[in-house]
Amino acid sequence: MSQAAIVIEGLGKRYTIGQQKADVDGMRHALEGAIRAPxxxxxxxxxxxxxxxxxxxxxxxxxxxxxxEVVGIIGKNGAGKSTLLKLLSRIxxxxxxxxxxxxxxxxxxxxxxGFHHELTGxxxxxxxxxxxxxxRAEIRQKFDEIVEFSEIEDFxxxxxxxxxxxxxxxxAFAVAAHLNPEILIVDEVLAVGDSAFQKKCLGKMGDFxxxxxTVLFVSHNLQAIRNLCQRGVWIKDGQVHQDGTVExxxxxxxxxxxxxxxxxxxxxxxxxxxIQVKLKNSRGIEAREFQPGEDLIVEISYxxxxxxxxxxxxxxxxxxxxxxxxxxxxxxxxxxxxxxxxGKISCxxxxxxxxxxxxxxxxxxxxxxxxxxxVPYQEVAHFDVSGDLADYGYQGEFxxxxxxxxxxxxxxxxxxxxxxVAAVAxxxxxxxxxxxxxxxxxxGL
Amino acid sequence: MTELLVEAxxxxxxxWKDIWxxxxxxxxxxxxxxxxxxxxxxxxxSWSLLRPLLTVLILTLVFGKLGKxxxxxxxxxxxxxxxxxxxxxxxxxxxxxxxxxxxxxxLIAKIYFPRLILAASSIITSFxxxxxxxxxxxxxxxxxxxxPPVEAVFLPFFVLLAFCASLGVGFWIAALxxxxxxxxxxxxxxxxxxxxxxxxxxxxxxVPVRFRLxxxxxxxxxxxxxxxxxxLGAQNKMYLPALTLSILEVAAILVSGVLYFRxxxxxxxxxx
Numbered sequence: 001m002s003q004a005a006i007v008i009e010g011l012g013k014r015y016t017i018g019q020q021k022a023d024v025d026g027m028r029h030a031l032e033g034a035i036r037a038p039x040x041x042x043x044x045x046x047x048x049x050x051x052x053x054x055x056x057x058x059x060x061x062x063x064x065x066x067x068x069e070v071v072g073i074i075g076k077n078g079a080g081k082s083t084l085l086k087l088l089s090r091i092x093x094x095x096x097x098x099x100x101x102x103x104x105x106x107x108x109x110x111x112x113x114g115f116h117h118e119l120t121g122x123x124x125x126x127x128x129x130x131x132x133x134x135x136r137a138e139i140r141q142k143f144d145e146i147v148e149f150s151e152i153e154d155f156x157x158x159x160x161x162x163x164x165x166x167x168x169x170x171x172a173f174a175v176a177a178h179l180n181p182e183i184l185i186v187d188e189v190l191a192v193g194d195s196a197f198q199k200k201c202l203g204k205m206g207d208f209x210x211x212x213x214t215v216l217f218v219s220h221n222l223q224a225i226r227n228l229c230q231r232g233v234w235i236k237d238g239q240v241h242q243d244g245t246v247e248x249x250x251x252x253x254x255x256x257x258x259x260x261x262x263x264x265x266x267x268x269x270x271x272x273x274x275i276q277v278k279l280k281n282s283r284g285i286e287a288r289e290f291q292p293g294e295d296l297i298v299e300i301s302y303x304x305x306x307x308x309x310x311x312x313x314x315x316x317x318x319x320x321x322x323x324x325x326x327x328x329x330x331x332x333x334x335x336x337x338x339x340x341x342x343g344k345i346s347c348x349x350x351x352x353x354x355x356x357x358x359x360x361x362x363x364x365x366x367x368x369x370x371x372x373x374x375v376p377y378q379e380v381a382h383f384d385v386s387g388d389l390a391d392y393g394y395q396g397e398f399x400x401x402x403x404x405x406x407x408x409x410x411x412x413x414x415x416x417x418x419x420x421v422a423a424v425a426x427x428x429x430x431x432x433x434x435x436x437x438x439x440x441x442x443x444g445l
Numbered sequence: 446m447t448e449l450l451v452e453a454x455x456x457x458x459x460x461w462k463d464i465w466x467x468x469x470x471x472x473x474x475x476x477x478x479x480x481x482x483x484x485x486x487x488x489x490x491s492w493s494l495l496r497p498l499l500t501v502l503i504l505t506l507v508f509g510k511l512g513k514x515x516x517x518x519x520x521x522x523x524x525x526x527x528x529x530x531x532x533x534x535x536x537x538x539x540x541x542x543x544x545x546x547x548x549x550x551x552l553i554a555k556i557y558f559p560r561l562i563l564a565a566s567s568i569i570t571s572f573x574x575x576x577x578x579x580x581x582x583x584x585x586x587x588x589x590x591x592x593p594p595v596e597a598v599f600l601p602f603f604v605l606l607a608f609c610a611s612l613g614v615g616f617w618i619a620a621l622x623x624x625x626x627x628x629x630x631x632x633x634x635x636x637x638x639x640x641x642x643x644x645x646x647x648x649x650x651x652v653p654v655r656f657r658l659x660x661x662x663x664x665x666x667x668x669x670x671x672x673x674x675x676x677l678g679a680q681n682k683m684y685l686p687a688l689t690l691s692i693l694e695v696a697a698i699l700v701s702g703v704l705y706f707r708x709x710x711x712x713x714x715x716x717x
Contacts (some may be wrong), residue, residue: 015715090451090557092714098452105449113555115475118484130473132554133466159484214648408611 003102005183005214006065006088010097013058013083013183056237057083062096062395065216072229073218074253078228081218081239085109088216093290103182103214106132110187112172112415117161121152121171121270124160127403128175129252140180147170149204150174170197177204202228220251223321247404254320255384263380270374271305272339277363277380291387292409294387298361298381304339311339311374312366315347319359319407325349330370353426354385355407397434451467456551460707471562475606478541482570494576498531501525508646515651519677520589526582527647527705528671530575531607536636538571542615543632546623550717560710561703564619568611581674594678594713603671608693610695617703623717644669651686658686664698667691 058080065071075081086092088099089107112132115124125146129139129248147153150171152163175397186205202224208238209215209228219225224233225246232249234242265274281287282295290296298315312335314328327347336345352371364377389399398405449459461701483489508514509521516524545567546553546560553560586593622628638645641667652660660666667687673682 076628087451090449091553091555093711094451094453096453098450101449107557110551110553114552116481116707118481119477124482127473130470131552131558137467225703271489 003067003069003132003237004100005069006062006063006099006101006102006216008063008097008099010060010101011058011084011087011094012024012056012096013080013087013092014095015057016053034424056238058087061235061238061240063233063240066083067103068212069213069231070215070229071217071231071233072225072250073216073235074209074220074222074225075235075241082109084235085216085218088185097162101183103183104177105181106179106181107185108176108187108347109185110130111169111176114411115160115168115172116156118159120159121156121163123151124171124295125175127178127199128172132176132179133339134179138171138180141230146174146178149177149200159291165195169300173201178202181213183216184208185216187218188220198224222254226250226321235321244263244391249319251358251403265375266373270308270372272308272365272374273303274365274375275301275303277389279361279381279383280358288342288382289384289386290352291352291355292356292385292389292392293351296383297346298349298350299344299346300362300363300380301342301344302339303342308339308367308374310337310368312364312370313345313347314364315356316362316377317349317352317359318362319354319357321406324359324408330366351427352385353409355402355405355409355426356384356386356389357403357407358382358384359407370372393424460559463560467532467558467562470558471566473571474563478567478570479573490498490648493574494581496574497526497529497578497581500529500533504529504646512647514647517648517650520521520591523582523591523677524591524648524673525646526585527645527676528669530582531603531672532579532632532640533644534575534607534638535611535668536569538568538611539614539618539630540636541571542569542611543618543622543628545615546619547626547629547717553713553717555714560713561616561706564616565704566610567607568615571607571667575644583608591677593676594673596678596698598675599671600675603668603675606671606691607668608694609670609699610691613695613699613702616706620702620706623709623713633650644673648673649687650682652683657684661687662694663689664691664694668695677717 004066025133053382061084070159073081083092084128086103086105086109087094089105089109091109112128114128116127119127125141125143126136129142130136130138134142150167152167155163155167160171163171184205191199205217205228212374215228217225217228229246232242232244232253233240233244234249234253264275265276266272278299278301279288280297280299281290282297284297296317300313312329314326314330316326316328317324327349360379361381361383361384362377363375363380364373365375366372367374373409389402409424409426411423411427414420414422414424452629483492486492488495504525505522508525509516514521549563552563564684577675618632642663644652648668649657649660649666661684667689668691670683671691677700
């Protein structure tokens with residue numbers, strides 16, 4: 001039986017919003033009021049205490065983490081994830097409740113805190129190491145490893161202010177990665193850095209987890225969480241909303257995030273307004289739910305007050321584990337000559353080869369020059385693929401775990417030793433409606 | 446295995462153990478401040494010598510030549526330097542220490558370590574400057590062929606007193622600055638006034654006797670007098686009430702400074 005590494009009981013953190021406003025006024029209020037009319041000052045203090053708005057960033061959080069467990073914490077911005085990590089890292093103190101931690105803890109809430117721009121890479125390794133709690137002997141012992149991991153050998157004696165942001169992040173993560181704690185607390189630190197380095201960092205954290213150490217990991221990258229963690233905790237409105245296996249929790253989180261409001265966007269500089277983005281099925285009807293193998297139409301309605309010549313539109317279909325497929329004018333080159341006035345751009349994705357899961361549609365619009373970002377890449381719509389895969393000839397034991405499989409399935413044939421050929425495709429085997437639909441212009445034009 | 450229990454409304458008993466655990470950080474932060482201090486300056490470390498040199502020159506000119514203050518038969522520059530050593534140490538230490546938390550706010554918001562270390566380590570730079578200026582003093586004494594009296598054995602005590610005074614005031618200002626940025630303006634002001642309210646450019650014996658006790662309420666009076674007495678000898682008699690007051694005040698400031706700092710430290714990350 002593994003021992004508890006972190007035991008949290010009824011933890012809560014309250015911020016008083018009124019109080020912070022008073023702080024802005026500085027000492028003047030405190031002093032002036034007290035000197036002019038001590039009585040009134042005391043009274044007003046008591047009153048203002050009542051007027052202050054309390055905000056519980058975290059409340060009634062109870063959570064046990066065993067040694068060797070790797071826990072991913074997810075939730076929207078402002079849900080209280082970072083507050084929880086700040087409390088566990090002892091940066092701030094709880095308002096109520098308590099927690100117990102067994103083992104040497106290191107927390108990494110931001111990459112490169114404590115780096116000094118004027119100092120060289122070498123000097124910063126020592127400084128940052130000491131700030132993160134390493135002794136000089138430990139740093140010296142790990143120095144070569146850190147340098148190797150960060151890949152900055154040649155710039156070791158250059159002030160870090162001359163580093164590229166990538167080098168800076170690499171060095172900072174390298175120092176932190178070589179802390180040797182029993183419990184590691186990591187906030188969204190991988191949002192920076194290129195993808196190769198992110199992989200390296202995740203790999204390092206994976207090694208960490210495999211060596212039986214405890215990791216608490218906050219990220220918006222659900223894929224990273226799923227790769228790294230066994231257990232997921234979803235924090236919502238300052239409380240533990242769901243706690244379970246990482247597949248369950250990230251799945252539920254992704255689905256709930258999908259049910260949100262309609263997209264619209266305005267870029268005043270280019271005079272372009274995206275009024276809405278609709279998803280339609282093969283019959284041209286607006287839909288949120290699609291069958292595997294059905295057609296999907298993404299329809300973008302815009303209003304261009306100024307003429308926008310040769311814009312580049314890119315669409316991406318994104319599943320829980322990342323991008324599935326895209327349609328990108330920057331790649332295929334089919335750009336409209338111009339956008340002027342109100343109009344629509346649609347894209348028909350034929351027979352989407354997607355398993356029953358939740359997906360989002362992301363969109364980006366650039367100007368004639370790809371450097372002009374008119375609408376940055378972002379989520380514009382959500383849809384679910386649902387259906388019984390038995391209808392498609394699927395019959396494996398893991399059918400009920402289909403939500404956790406790789407979502408894109410291109411048609412394939414198994415050729416078995418006995419000569420049988422088994423064709424698999426996300427195309428309904430019996431589907432008269434679909435057959436009847438063939439030939440109908442799906443745009444409904 | 447280390448176990449840590451954090452409970453709402455209870456201060457940890459681990460605090461002093463943590464300070465010990467992070468003791469190396471104290472030197473690392475001081476080392477950082479020293480390294481960074483004269484980066485991208487033309488004159489570099491020489492500033493540490495130039496500053497006291499120029500100040501001594503000005504003060505000698507103003508108080509010694511123009512003001513014609515008595516020097517008790519001693520070379521005026523030496524008199525000024527003896528007063529300036531502890532004063533400059535104290536004044537730069539409290540400004541640095543006072544600013545230490547606010548200028549390192551990103552550290553405070555993201556990493557745990559005993560914050561007391563941050564405020565204390567910023568005194569290291571001032572202390573190194575103090576040592577450099579001391580070398581200047583030795584050179585000046587050799588130049589005037591003056592041998593320090595036996596009282597010089599008490600010098601370390603006065604250095605310690607100056608150190609404690611700097612720490613105590615530094616803790617207070619650092620903790621107050623987190624909430625009230627007003628101190629950013631107040632401190633340079635106090636330092637400027639303090640130069641004249643402390644016996645730096647003159648000897649405290651020029652203060653009329655009836656004001657002497659009042660004057661000695663400034664804890665730096667006892668410390669600066671002590672420096673002169675131990676370095677330049679008997680001509681500068683110690684005024685004992687000033688020394689006693691100094692010791693008591695410094696002790697009170699240091700203890701209350703640590704307590705206030707500890708009390709407010711818990712919310713630094715929320716307020717800063």
